[in-house]
Amino acid sequence: MGAEIDVHDLVQAAAAGDSHGWDGLVERFGALVWSTARAWGLSLEEGADVTQTTWLRLAEQLGVLRDGHNRIGVWLASTARQESLRQLGTRVADHADPGQKEPAAPPAATATPPEPEVMLWRVLRDLPEHCRRLLRVLSAVPPPDQEELAAALDLKVADVPAARTACLEEFRHRMASIGIKADAQDS
Amino acid sequence: MVNPADAQLLDELRRAASQFDPPPPAVIEAARSSFTWRTIDAELAALVFDSGVDRPVTALRGGEGPRLMTFSSSGLDIEVEVANLGSRRQLVGQLVPPQAADIDVRHAAGTTTIQADQLGRFRADAIGSGPVSLRCRLAATPSGPPVVTEWVPL
Numbered sequence: 001m002g003a004e005i006d007v008h009d010l011v012q013a014a015a016a017g018d019s020h021g022w023d024g025l026v027e028r029f030g031a032l033v034w035s036t037a038r039a040w041g042l043s044l045e046e047g048a049d050v051t052q053t054t055w056l057r058l059a060e061q062l063g064v065l066r067d068g069h070n071r072i073g074v075w076l077a078s079t080a081r082q083e084s085l086r087q088l089g090t091r092v093a094d095h096a097d098p099g100q101k102e103p104a105a106p107p108a109a110t111a112t113p114p115e116p117e118v119m120l121w122r123v124l125r126d127l128p129e130h131c132r133r134l135l136r137v138l139s140a141v142p143p144p145d146q147e148e149l150a151a152a153l154d155l156k157v158a159d160v161p162a163a164r165t166a167c168l169e170e171f172r173h174r175m176a177s178i179g180i181k182a183d184a185q186d187s
Numbered sequence: 188m189v190n191p192a193d194a195q196l197l198d199e200l201r202r203a204a205s206q207f208d209p210p211p212p213a214v215i216e217a218a219r220s221s222f223t224w225r226t227i228d229a230e231l232a233a234l235v236f237d238s239g240v241d242r243p244v245t246a247l248r249g250g251e252g253p254r255l256m257t258f259s260s261s262g263l264d265i266e267v268e269v270a271n272l273g274s275r276r277q278l279v280g281q282l283v284p285p286q287a288a289d290i291d292v293r294h295a296a297g298t299t300t301i302q303a304d305q306l307g308r309f310r311a312d313a314i315g316s317g318p319v320s321l322r323c324r325l326a327a328t329p330s331g332p333p334v335v336t337e338w339v340p341l
Contacts, residue, residue, distance in 0.1 A: 014222070022222040030218055034210035048214050049340040052295075053318045055221040056338040060231065060320075087340065089240030090254070117203040124200065138197060139204035168193050 007072060015066040026055070029073055031140040033080045036152040039136035040084035046091070050083045077137075077144065077152035116180065123174050131167035138164065224293060226322065229335040232258035232265055237339070253279075258321075258336040265321060265334070269341050276314045276341045280321075282307035287326035294319045316341060 007028060013021025033054050037047040057079055058065070058072070065075060114122075124135055137144060137152045149164075150157040236257040253268040264283040269276055282288060285307030292299040295317040303309040303323070319341045323334045 019222055023219055026215060026218045030210050030215050033218070034214060035204070035208075038208055044211070048211065048217070049317055051210070051214050052217045052221060053338050053340050055218040056224055056318050056320070059221045059225040060229075060335065060338065062225065063227075083340070086237065086240050117199070117206055120199055121203045121207050124203070135200060136204070136208075139200040141201050141205055143197070143201070165193070168196055172192075172196065 011062070011066055011072050015062045022059075025058075025072065028142065029076050031142070032073060032137070032144050032148060032152070033076050035137050035140035036077055036080040037084045037087075039133040039152065040081065040088065042084055042087055046087050050080060050087050053083050054080045071147065073144065073148040074151045077148045081152055081154060119178070119180055120175070123171065123178070123180075127167070127171060127174070130163075131170055134163060134167050135171060224320075226333065226335055229322065229333045230260050230262075232260040232263065232334050232336045234337045234339060235259045254341075256339065260334050263323065263325070263334050265323065265336060267321070272313070274316055275312075276316060276319070278309075278311040278314060278319075278341075280309045282309070282323065289324045289326075291322040291324075292319065293322060314341070 007025070010021045010024040010028070014025060015021075030051075033051050034047060037050040042050060054076060058076060065072065124132060126132075127135065134149070134153055137149055144152065146160045147157050149155070150160050155163060234256060236255070238255040253270045256267045256269065258265040258267070265280060266283060267278055267280040269278055278292065280290075280303075282303050285305070286303070287305050287307070288303040288309075290301050290303055290309055290311075292301060292311045292314060294314050296315050299311055299314065301309055301311050317340060318338045320338045321336045325331065325334070
C-alpha cells in the first residue's frame with residue numbers, strides 16, 4: 001500500500017514537471033516494462049525500442065493519466081504489451097529473421113557444472129510459452145503486483161493467482177526432473 | 188498469500204533475471220531522457236491504423252510495399268507512408284484536410300523540421316530507426332495547440 005502512495009506522488013510530481021518524480025517512476029517500473037517486452041519474445045534491440053516508446057508515450061500522456069488513472073504500473077505494462085505485439089507484427093511484415101529465442105541465452109555449457117542460476121534460467125527458457133512469459137514478467141525487480149502482471153500478460157486479474165501457482169508448480173517439477181531441488185539451493 | 192516455497196523460488200528467479208537479462212543501462216537512460224520530449228498543451232493524434240499489424244496476414248506474403256499509418260485527432264488526420272532504406276526511414280505523408288504546416292519529426296537523433304505544402308503533402312528522408320513522433324504546427328492556426336502523434340517505433 002505504501003508503495004502505491006509513493007507512485008501516486010511520483011506521478012503528480014512528474015506531471016508537474018519535476019524530473020525527479022519521473023526518474024522515480026523509471027526506477028520503480030523500468031524493469032517491469034523491459035521484462036514485459038522480453039517476455040513477449042522481443043530481441044534486445046526490439047525491446048529497447050518498445051521500452052523507449054512506452055516511456056515516451058507516458059511522457060506525452062502524463063497530464064491526462066494523472067487525473068484519470070492512478071495505476072500507472074498497469075498502464076505501462078499494458079502499453080508495453082501492446083507495443084510488443086505491434087513489434088512482432090511488423091517483424092512478420094518485414095519478413096525479418098524471427099530473432100533469437102528469449103529470454104537471453106545464459107552462458108554456454110562448459111566443462112564445469114553450471115551455476116544454479118544458469119540451470120534455473122535454462123529451465124525457464126524451455127517452459128511452455130505461457131508459463132515462460134508469466135515467470136519472466138514476475139521476475140522483474142521490484143516485482144509487479146497482480147494487476148500489473150495481468151496487464152502485461154493480457155490475463156484477467158482473477159485468473160492470475162491460479163496461473164502463477166500452476167506455472168511455479170510446472171517450473172518446480174522440471175527443476176526436480178533434472179535433479180535440482182529448487183527450494184533449497186542456497187542453504 | 189504466496190507460500191514460502193513459492194516466495195523462495197521467485198527470489199531465485201529474480202536473482203537469475205537480474206543476472207542474465209536486466210534492463211540495459213542505455214535502455215534505462217533512454218527512459219529517463221524520454222521526459223524531456225513531453226509537450227505541454229498539445230493535441231494528441233492517436234494511431235488508428237498501422238498496416239504493419241492491421242492488414243490481413245494473407246496480404247503479408249508479398250509485403251514489399253511501404254508501411255502505411257494513420258494518426259487521428261479531432262480536427263486533423265495525418266497519413267504516413269514509411270519506407271525502409273537500410274537502417275534509415277523515409278516518411279512521405281499527407282495532412283487531411285490538406286493544409287500547410289511546419290512539422291517537427293522527433294526521433295532518437297533529435298528533431299528534423301520539414302514543411303507540408305498547401306496540399307498538405309510532406310516528406311522526410313533519412314530518419315534514423317527507433318521511436319518517432321510528428322508535431323504539426325498548422326499554418327492556419329499558428330497560435331493554436333500543435334497536433335502531436337503518438338510515438339511509434341519505425
